[in-house]
Amino acid sequence: MNISELYKIYKQSYQVSTDTRKVEKGCVFFGLKGDNFNGNKFAEDALKKGAAFAVVDEAAYQTKPTIILVNDVLKTMQALASYHRNELGIPIISLTGSNGKTTTKELINAVLSEKYNTTATEGNLNNHIGVPLTLLSMTPKTEIGIVEMGANHLKEIELLCNIAQPDYGYITNFGKAHLEGFGSIEGVIEGKSELYTYLKNHNKTAFVNANDPIQLEKSVAINQVTFGGENTNVSVSFVEANPFVHVQFDNEIVKSQLIGAYNYNNISAALAIGHYFKVKSEDSIKAIENYVPSNNRSQIIHKGSNKIVLDAYNANPSSMEVALENLSNLTDSHKIAILGDMFELGKTAEAEHQFIVDLLSNLSISKAYLIGENFYKCRANEDKIQLFNSYESFKKHFSTLNITNATLLIKASRGMALERVLDIV
Template sequence: MNLTLAEVARCLGALPDDGFEETVITEVKTDSRTVTGGDLFFCIAGENFDGHEFAAQAAKGGAAAVIASRMIDDVDCPVIMVRDTVAALGRLAACWRDTCGAMLVAVTGTAGKTTVKELLYNVVSQRFATAKNYRNFNNQIGLPLSMLKATAEQEVWIMELGISRRGDMEELAPVASPDLAVITNVGPGHLEGLGNEAGVASAKTSLLRFLRQGGTAVVSKDYPLLWNAALELVGSPVGFTGHDAPGTDFCARFLGADESGDGRFLLRTPEGEVELTAPFCGAHYAENLACVAAAAHHLGLTLDDVAAGVQSMAADPQRFCRKLGGGVMVIDDTYNANPLSMAGSIRTAREMAGDRPLVLVLGDMRELGEEAIPRHEELGKVIREAAPAMVFYKGDHFLDVERGFGGYMRRAGEPDEFLEAWRELCISKGVVLVKGSRSLKMELLANALCREVNAEAQGGPK
C-alpha cells in the first residue's frame, strides 16, 4: 500500500494535518511488535489485549501514525481519532481497493471456502496478477488487512469471507463490495451464532446485497435453502453442482481415487468436459471444483485453464492431506470441522480404505450452540455407516457421539496416550482419518501418528 497519510485521514473522515501529504504509508499493522518505519498502526481492542496500550511502542518502532478510538498519551507520532478502529480498518481497505481498481472475488460458504479460494487463485494466477488472503484471514480484521496487502498491480483479488454470528456479513461485505460473489454451500456450521440452517443461508446470501453494479453471483444449486435465498436477491445467479444435473452449466463428479489417493473428477462446463486428477479426494470436493470452474469462466478463463490450475495445486498440509507411512495412510484433515465437512471426509476415507481397516481419530465440532448434542449424535450415525475398526475421540461430546454410533470408542487423550492405544491395534495396513475443530489442535495427534508409522516403516524404534 502506498497511500499518503492525508489520503488515509480523508478516507477515515478526518482532516489532514500539516505534513500528512508528504508522509507515505507502506503497510498497515495491528501488532505493535511488528511495526517498522512508515507503518500505520491500528489500535484494536481484543479479548486479551487492547492495542491502545501499545501505541507508544508502535511509535517507537517507527509508526508513521496511529489510528485510535480513545485518547492516548506519550505517543510520538500523529494520532488519527475514529469512533471504531475495526470499522475504520475496513473503510481504509475499501478505499484502497477503489484506488487500485481491482476486480474483487468474494468467497464464502459453510465448508470448502478456503479450498475454493486457493484453487481459484491457482487457476486465475496463470493469466492475471492475483492477490488472496492468507489461509483463513477472513474476519473483520483479517479481510481488510489482506486487502491492504494487495497491490495496484494485482488485477484480481480473491478474498475469503468467514462469518460466525448474525451481522458479520453486513460488516464484511461492504468492505469487499465484490464484483463476483461466490457461495460454496450452506450447512450446520456456526449455529451458535447463526441459529439454524435457514439462518446460515440467509447470512451467507447477505453477501449478494453488496454486489457491485453489474456484479455476478456464483451459487451452489445442491442446497435448496441457499439457492432459494439467492434467487430472492439476485435474478439470475450462476449455478453449479457437485453432481450430474441437467440444466446446470457447471457440474463436476467424483470418479474415485487413483492408486496414490488423488481424486479423479469429471468436470463439465459450456466449453465441454474434461477428466482430471486433483490433489484432493472425495465427492464433497466435486462441488468445489464445479464452483471454481464457474467463477473462472466468469473471469474469462477456459476449461483448459481450470484443469491446468487444479492439477498444479499443491496439497494443503491440513486439508485432507494424505501422508503415507509404510502401509498406513494418515489423512490429515485437521484444519477445522463442521457437520458438513466431517460427514464428507469420513465417507471419502471409508471409500479410500476399501477392504483395509479404517481408523477414525475425531474431535468435537465447535460453535453449534443448541444443536451441538443432536449434531454430534448424527456424527455417530455417520461413523456407524463407515464401519471403522476403531474410533478415537477428543472433546466434550464423546458420549453424544458414542450414543449415535452405538459401538465402542476410545478417548484420544494426549499424543503419547493416543500412540500407546494405536500400537495396541497392531495395524500395518489401513487408513486413518484425523479431523476435528481447529481449537482442539488435532494436528498434534496427526503429526504424532505420522512420526510413528514412518518409524515403523523404516524399522526404527516406536
C-alpha cells in the same frame, strides 16, 4: 483526520499492520483493541520498529506527530479499506459458506493467477478485521481481489459486504457450522445468504453451484453464472474420488491432488470462475492439478505402511459427515477414523455428536476412536467405536496399538489440535 487524508498517508507504502511483531518499514500501524489487549499502548513501539505512522483512539497515546488520533481505530481501518477498494476499482470476488471456503479461495486464486495479478485473503483471515486487512494488502498492481468472508452470527456477512463491496459472490454451501451463534440451520442459510442480498441490491453477479438446490433457490433474481452438470453456463462433471478427486472439464479429465468427493464442488467453482474471467482451459487445469493442500486441510501423509488423511483444521457436523462417507467409500480394506469433538454447536451439541456416532455404525469403517467430552457422552457400539474423554487417555491407549497397512482419517475442530496424532501413529 478524514479518510481521504489518511489514504494519502497509506498510499506512501500500501502497507498496514496490527501487530508490532510484523511491522514493515514505512507501514501504517493500527492500534486495535480487544477484550484482553489495547493496541494503542504499542503505537510508539511500532514507530520504533519502522512504521511511518500509527493510528490510535485514546488521546493519552498520541505522544508524537506521527501518531494519528481517531474516534475508533477499527472503524477507521474498515473505512480506509472501503475507500481503497473504491480507488482501485478492480473486480472483487467474495466467498463465504459453511465448509470449504479456504480451499475454494485458494483454488480460485491459483486459477486466476494464471492470467491476472491477484490478491487473496491469507489463510482464513476472514472476519471484520481480516477482510479490511485483505483489502488493504491490495496494491495498484492487483487486477482481481479474492476476499474470503467468515461469520458465526447474523448480520456479519452483511457488514463484510459493506466493507468489501464485492462485484461477484459465491457461497460454497450451507451446513451445520456455528449453530451456537446462528441458532439453527435456517439461521445459517439466512446468514450466509446476506451475500446474495448484497449482490441483488447492487445488481452484481453470483456464481451458483447448480447441484445445490438451496443455492439455486436463494439466488433467484440475481445475475447468475451457473456451473455443475448439464444445462449450466460452465459444465464440470464428477469422475471419481479414490482417493483424489478427478473431474471432467472442457472435454479433459482434471486430476487434482485433493481428496474427498466434497472437493468436486470446490474445484468446479474455481474452474467456472476461471472460465468466466477467460483464463485458458489448459491453464486452469494446470492450476488445479498443481494445487497441493496444506495446513492440516485434506492432506495425504504416509507414515510407514499407513496412509493418513489429515483434515484436522476444523470440523462441524456437515463436514464430518462427508469426510466419513468419503472414507467409507474408499476401496482400502483397513479404514480407521480418529475424530475429536466439534465445537460451537450450542444446544445441538449432544444430538449432533450422537448423529456422527450413529453414522459411523453404518459405514464401511473398521474402527473409530472418538475423543473429547462431547463424544464421550454418546452411546456407541463398543465393538467398533471407542470413546475417550481426553486426548491423554486416547494417547495412552493408542500408543499401545501396532497399526499397520491402514488408512486413517484424522478430523476435529481446531481447538482439539488433533494433528498431534501424527506423533503417535
